[in-house]
Amino acid sequence: MRTKPKLKIGLIGLGNVGLRLAEELIKNKDLDNFISLESVLVRNLEKYNNVVSSDKKLGTDRKFLLSKLTDDTEYFFEHSDTDVVVELVGGIDEASQYVERALLGKKHVVTANKELISHKLYELTELAKSHKVKLRFEAAVGAGIPIIEVLSDMLKQNEIKRITGIINGTSNYILSAMFERSSDFLEVLKEAQNLGYAESDPTNDVDGFDAKFKINILGSIAFGCWIPLESIYVKGIRDISGRDIMYAREFKYNIKLLAITEKKENLISTRVNPALVPLSHPLANVNGNYNAVEIMGDLVGKLWIQGEGAGKNSTTSAVLGDLLGIYNSSSADIVLDKDNGQYMDDNETFSRNYVRLSVEDRYGVLSQISGIFSENKISISSVIQKDATEMDGSVDLVVMTHEASQKNFLMAIKKINSLSVVKSNPVTIRIHE
Amino acid sequence: MRTKPKLKIGLIGLGNVGLRLAEELIKNKDLDNFISLESVLVRNLEKYNNVVSSDKKLGTDRKFLLSKLTDDTEYFFEHSDTDVVVELVGGIDEASQYVERALLGKKHVVTANKELISHKLYELTELAKSHKVKLRFEAAVGAGIPIIEVLSDMLKQNEIKRITGIINGTSNYILSAMFERSSDFLEVLKEAQNLGYAESDPTNDVDGFDAKFKINILGSIAFGCWIPLESIYVKGIRDISGRDIMYAREFKYNIKLLAITEKKENLISTRVNPALVPLSHPLANVNGNYNAVEIMGDLVGKLWIQGEGAGKNSTTSAVLGDLLGIYNSSSADIVLDKDNGQYMDDNETFSRNYVRLSVEDRYGVLSQISGIFSENKISISSVIQKDATEMDGSVDLVVMTHEASQKNFLMAIKKINSLSVVKSNPVTIRIHE
Numbered sequence: 001m002r003t004k005p006k007l008k009i010g011l012i013g014l015g016n017v018g019l020r021l022a023e024e025l026i027k028n029k030d031l032d033n034f035i036s037l038e039s040v041l042v043r044n045l046e047k048y049n050n051v052v053s054s055d056k057k058l059g060t061d062r063k064f065l066l067s068k069l070t071d072d073t074e075y076f077f078e079h080s081d082t083d084v085v086v087e088l089v090g091g092i093d094e095a096s097q098y099v100e101r102a103l104l105g106k107k108h109v110v111t112a113n114k115e116l117i118s119h120k121l122y123e124l125t126e127l128a129k130s131h132k133v134k135l136r137f138e139a140a141v142g143a144g145i146p147i148i149e150v151l152s153d154m155l156k157q158n159e160i161k162r163i164t165g166i167i168n169g170t171s172n173y174i175l176s177a178m179f180e181r182s183s184d185f186l187e188v189l190k191e192a193q194n195l196g197y198a199e200s201d202p203t204n205d206v207d208g209f210d211a212k213f214k215i216n217i218l219g220s221i222a223f224g225c226w227i228p229l230e231s232i233y234v235k236g237i238r239d240i241s242g243r244d245i246m247y248a249r250e251f252k253y254n255i256k257l258l259a260i261t262e263k264k265e266n267l268i269s270t271r272v273n274p275a276l277v278p279l280s281h282p283l284a285n286v287n288g289n290y291n292a293v294e295i296m297g298d299l300v301g302k303l304w305i306q307g308e309g310a311g312k313n314s315t316t317s318a319v320l321g322d323l324l325g326i327y328n329s330s331s332a333d334i335v336l337d338k339d340n341g342q343y344m345d346d347n348e349t350f351s352r353n354y355v356r357l358s359v360e361d362r363y364g365v366l367s368q369i370s371g372i373f374s375e376n377k378i379s380i381s382s383v384i385q386k387d388a389t390e391m392d393g394s395v396d397l398v399v400m401t402h403e404a405s406q407k408n409f410l411m412a413i414k415k416i417n418s419l420s421v422v423k424s425n426p427v428t429i430r431i432h433e
Numbered sequence: 434m435r436t437k438p439k440l441k442i443g444l445i446g447l448g449n450v451g452l453r454l455a456e457e458l459i460k461n462k463d464l465d466n467f468i469s470l471e472s473v474l475v476r477n478l479e480k481y482n483n484v485v486s487s488d489k490k491l492g493t494d495r496k497f498l499l500s501k502l503t504d505d506t507e508y509f510f511e512h513s514d515t516d517v518v519v520e521l522v523g524g525i526d527e528a529s530q531y532v533e534r535a536l537l538g539k540k541h542v543v544t545a546n547k548e549l550i551s552h553k554l555y556e557l558t559e560l561a562k563s564h565k566v567k568l569r570f571e572a573a574v575g576a577g578i579p580i581i582e583v584l585s586d587m588l589k590q591n592e593i594k595r596i597t598g599i600i601n602g603t604s605n606y607i608l609s610a611m612f613e614r615s616s617d618f619l620e621v622l623k624e625a626q627n628l629g630y631a632e633s634d635p636t637n638d639v640d641g642f643d644a645k646f647k648i649n650i651l652g653s654i655a656f657g658c659w660i661p662l663e664s665i666y667v668k669g670i671r672d673i674s675g676r677d678i679m680y681a682r683e684f685k686y687n688i689k690l691l692a693i694t695e696k697k698e699n700l701i702s703t704r705v706n707p708a709l710v711p712l713s714h715p716l717a718n719v720n721g722n723y724n725a726v727e728i729m730g731d732l733v734g735k736l737w738i739q740g741e742g743a744g745k746n747s748t749t750s751a752v753l754g755d756l757l758g759i760y761n762s763s764s765a766d767i768v769l770d771k772d773n774g775q776y777m778d779d780n781e782t783f784s785r786n787y788v789r790l791s792v793e794d795r796y797g798v799l800s801q802i803s804g805i806f807s808e809n810k811i812s813i814s815s816v817i818q819k820d821a822t823e824m825d826g827s828v829d830l831v832v833m834t835h836e837a838s839q840k841n842f843l844m845a846i847k848k849i850n851s852l853s854v855v856k857s858n859p860v861t862i863r864i865h866e
Contacts (some may be wrong), residue, residue: 031590134495144733146586148578157464157753235565282739285718292737299457299750300577303740304725306715307733320590330763 006034007327010082010107012041012098013089014048014069017112019055020312021086021319024060031320034327037068039080041098045071077101084108084326086319092116103127103135109276110322112139112315118213122338133177134333136322141214142167142291144314145307146321150296151221152332158297160222162262167214169310170198170205171237171257175274176243176287179254183403184242184335196291207236208272218293219261219270225341227261229372233271233346239427240274243355247398248276248429250384253354254284258432269344274355275432283432347407352381352431355399357416358423365421366397372419376412378404395422400431439467440760443513443540445474445531446521447481447502450545452488453745453751454519470501474531478504510534517541517759519752521856525549536560536568545572545748547625551646555659555771561782562766569755569764571699574647575600575724578740579754584654584728585765591730593655595695597865602637602722602743603622603631604670604690608678608707611718612687614790617675630722640669641705644692651726652694652703654767658774660694666704666779672860673707677789680831681709681862683817685786687717691865702777708865709787716865736757780840785814785864787821790849791856799830800856805852809845811837827856833864 009025011018013164018040025037052065054059061162087109088142089095095116102109103124111117117137119125138148142165154160166172170192177188188207192198204210212234219227237257246433248255253276261270277284277380282304286292291309296302308314359365375378379402386396401409413426442458444451451473452852458470475481485491485498503509518535520542522528526808535542537559550557550570561568571581575598580802587593599605610621622639625631637643645667681688686709694703710717715737717730719725724742729735741747758764792798799816806813812835819829833843834842846859 145736146583149586150583150738153579153582153754154750156757157750280720281719285715287713297750299746299753301741301744301747303578303738305583305736305738307736311734313732314734317587317590317730320732324589328765330765332761332763359622 006036006236007323008036008038008081008083009086009323010039010041010076010080010084010397011037011086011088014040014042014051015085016312017315018088019051021088022065022305023055023057024320026058026064034061035076035323038082039070039076040065040068041073041076042069042071045069055366059421077105082107082156084110084323086110086323088115090115092119096120099124100127103131103133106131106133108134108136110136110319111328113317114136114210114213114217118216118229120215120221122336125334125336126159129333134326136325137190137217138322139315139318141217142293142307142309143311144317145291145293145305145309146318147218147293147323148221149305150305151218152334154295154297154300154303155222156332158299160263161296161298163215163218163293163295164259164283165211165215165218165224165291166256166257167259167293167309168205168208168211168257169291170202171211172286172291173197173289173372174206175237175240175255175257178240178242178245179249182242182246185238185240189338204257206238208234208257208281211229211272215259215261215270222261223268223341224335225268225337225339227268227270227341228343231270231343235273237274240429241427243396244427244429247356248354251276251382251400252279252424253277253431254279254346255429256283256286258283266342267344268341269346269349270350271346271349273430275430276300277432282433338426347410348403349406351406352433353401353409354429354431355401355413357397357399358394359397360421360423361393361395362421368419368421369397369399369416372412373399373401373414374402376408378402378408378412392423434462435468436790439469440756441469441471441514441516442473442519442756443472443509443515443517444470444519444521445475446523447475448521449745450748451521453749454521455498455508456488456490457753459491459497459528464861471515472503472509473498473501474506474509475502478502489570492579495700497813500793510538515540517543517756519756520544520546523548525552529553532557533560536564536566538568539564541567541569541759543569543752543759545649545752546569547573547643547646551649553651553701554653555769558767558769567759567766569758570650571755572748574650575726575742576738577746577750578724578742579751580651580687580726580738581654582754582764583736584651584740585767587728587730587733587736589765591732593696594731595693596651596655596726596728597649597716598648598651598724598726599689599716599719600692600724600726600742601638601641601644601690602724603635604644605724606630606722607639608670608673608690611673611675611678614684615675618671639671641667641690644690644705646706648692648694648703652701653769655694656696656701656774657768657774658701658770660701660703660774661776664703664776666706666707673862674860676829677860677862680789680817681787683831684709684788684815685712686710686864687712688862689719691716699775699776700777702779702782704779704782706863708863710865731846759765780838780843782839783836784839784865785836786834786842786865787862788834788846789860790830790832791827792830793854793856794828795828795854801852801854802830802832802849805845805848806832806834809837809841811835811841811845826858851852
C-alpha cells in the first residue's frame, strides 16, 4: 500500500471546518502515509495568516500551514501540484466555479456543499465522469454520518422504496425543545439563536430549504435520476405551536420535520414537511440536533442511521472518508440518468392529516365541519374538542383524518376556513405512519 | 464494467437463507450481469430436490436450480468452476472445513456464520491473505444492517473508543415485551417460543452467547486485534424479573441486553450483560427483535445504526453486498494483529449498579446494607423501599450505586448476601450511561 503515491490535496476555504481538516491532515500521523496537504486557497490572506498564527492546536505546525496559504487562484489551480480539491467555501456561484475548474483540470473534488450539489448534481457528475475523476460529497448530507455511503452500497442489492429523514439539526433542536416543554416556536427559536444553534436569519433551516437540498441529493442517488428542485414540496415548522405539540402527545405522537422521498409505481414524490410521528417510531425519538435517516429497501427492510449531522469534527470525518475513498479507489460512482424520473405532484399524494381549528363554542359546529370533510371523501378517525382557551371564547377542535389525497384535503380545508364559525387559519400537519 | 467476467458462485447449504439467496441469484436480472450461481452443495440431495421442486417463487427456474445441486464435496470443491464459496451451513466443525478448503483453493469466501468467525477470525483472515482471496462476513453481525462495513470505513479516519450493541434479537424481543407489560421472563419466553421468535433451547440467545460471538467480531475489527473469547464477560437475562423492569422504569430506565467493547488506555474490555439504559438514550428505544449498534469514534462522535438483525431477506441482502464487494474489489480488508491487544479483567471495570434485595421489613436493615457498601468504597445514589410483596412479609429494597470497581461491588454483594436479613440472592444489573 505504501508504495502508492500520496494523494496531494488543495483545500479551498479555511473556516471552522477547513481549519479543523487542515489540523487533522497535518497532525494525524496515520493519515500521513496516504495524504498530504499541498495548498490552501483563501480570499483574505492577511486574515487567515492571523487565524493560523493564533491557532493553539497546530503548535509547531503553524509554520507549515502558513507556508501553504495562498490567495492566488491562478497559482492554486494551475501551478500547485494537487490531485484533489476540497471545496469548503459554501454557496453556489463561487464554489461552482472552483469545482468546475478543478474537474476540468482533471482533479478529483470533495465538497461538503449541499446547496451546490443539489443544484448541479447532474452537470457535476457528468463533468467528473467525462474527465475520469471522482466527485464526492458525503459531508453534504448529515456530515460524518455515512448516509450516502450506506445508501450507495444498499442500492447495489436493494431496490429503494422510500427514504425518510430528520436532516436539519436546527429545526429538530427547536421541535425537541418544544416537545419537552410544550413551548411555542418563537420562544424556542430565540433561545436556540442565543445558544448558537440557530442563525439570526433562520429561514434556511426552519422553512425547510436546507432539508430540501439534502433530500434532493438522497432521492437522486436512490432513484438514479436528478430530482428537479422545483418538484419538491416544502413546508417549514413556523406554524407549529406548543399546543399542537401538546395535542400530538395526547394522541401518542411527536412532531418532526421530515424530509421524504419515495417511489411508487414509477412516480417519485419528494417533500419536506412537519409530520406527526408515532411515539413508538424510531424517528420520533431522535432528539436535540441529531440527524437520522430511515432507508427502506426491498431486501434489507428498514434501516436507520443516526448521528451528529453537523459540526467541524463530524464534517471533517466525512471529508477524510471521501479522500481515503478516492485514495483507495473504493467507493462506487453515482450513476444518474437525467431523464429517468417521473415526478408526482404533491396534490396527488395521499396521507392522513392532523387539523387544529379554532372555532366558536356552539352546537352544530362539528357537524358542519365533518360534513365538509365527508363531501370531499375524507373520513375522520378521531376528534377532540378542548375547553375555551381564548379571550374570545373560541375553542380548539382537533381532527385526525384517515388517508386522503392532498388535493381533496386542501379543498376541504379551504371550505372549512371560509366558515364563519372558524376563527383563524386552520393548522394542518401530515401524519406519518 | 460488463466486460469484467461474472463472479461464479458455489453455495453450501440450502436452508432458509440459502434458498432465498439462490432465488435472488437466479431471478434478479440486475445481478445477472455480475454474478452467476454455478453449484450448490447439500448434504441430502433427495431432500433438497424435493424442496426446490416445491418452491413456488422459482417457477420455471426450478429446473435450473435442480441442475446445480450436488452432494459430492469433491466435485463441488475441485471440479465445479467457482470463484467464491458462500458458506451457509452454520456451526463450527463442518463449516470450518469447508471455509478452509475454499480459501486454500484460492476461492473467496462469504459466510453468515458468527460462531465460526468469532472462533477462527485470526486464522481465517491470515489464510485468506496468504492465498490472496477475500473473506467477507457482513451477515454474521446484524444480518443486512451494514455494521461491519460502516465500522470498517469509520476506522480509516477515526479511532474507535467504544461499541455498544443490542445484537441479539430474541433477548431484545423478550425484554421489550417484559417492559411493555411488566411481565416476567419465563412467561414472555414461552410466548416467544410459541411465536417462533425463540428456540426451544434458548440458551444461545438468552444467556448471551450469540451476542458474545458478535461483539467479539466487532471489537476485533475495531481494535485491530483478535479478542480472545475467554476474555469476554457474559451474563444473560434469565435473572431479570418483571419487578426489575418496573423499578427501572421508576428511575426512568429500560433494561436491555448490551454487548460492549471498549478501549481505555490501551486496555480492551468486552462484555455482554443486561444493563439499565436511560429512557432518553437511543438504545433504550430499540424494541422488538430489532438490532442496533452505537459506535463512538474520536472525530465522528456517536453513530447509531439500526435495522432487522435477522431473517432470510435481510441476511440475503448482506451476502449479496459481500459478493458485489468482492466483484468490485471495493470493501477494505480487515487487518488483525494477533498479539496487539491487552485485555482488562471484568473485575477491574467500573460501573454504576442497580441492586434489588429482598429483605426483612424491620429497622436497621438499610443501615447494615449501606454500611457494607461504604466499607467497600461504594456510594449509594438512591434507594427505594417497597411495601411488603412477599408471603413471608419481606420487602424489596432497590439500591442504585455510584460508580465503583466491579471487584469491590461483588465483594460488597457477597457480604450483603450473607446477612440474615437478606432473604434471597440479590439481583444486580449494571447501569449504562
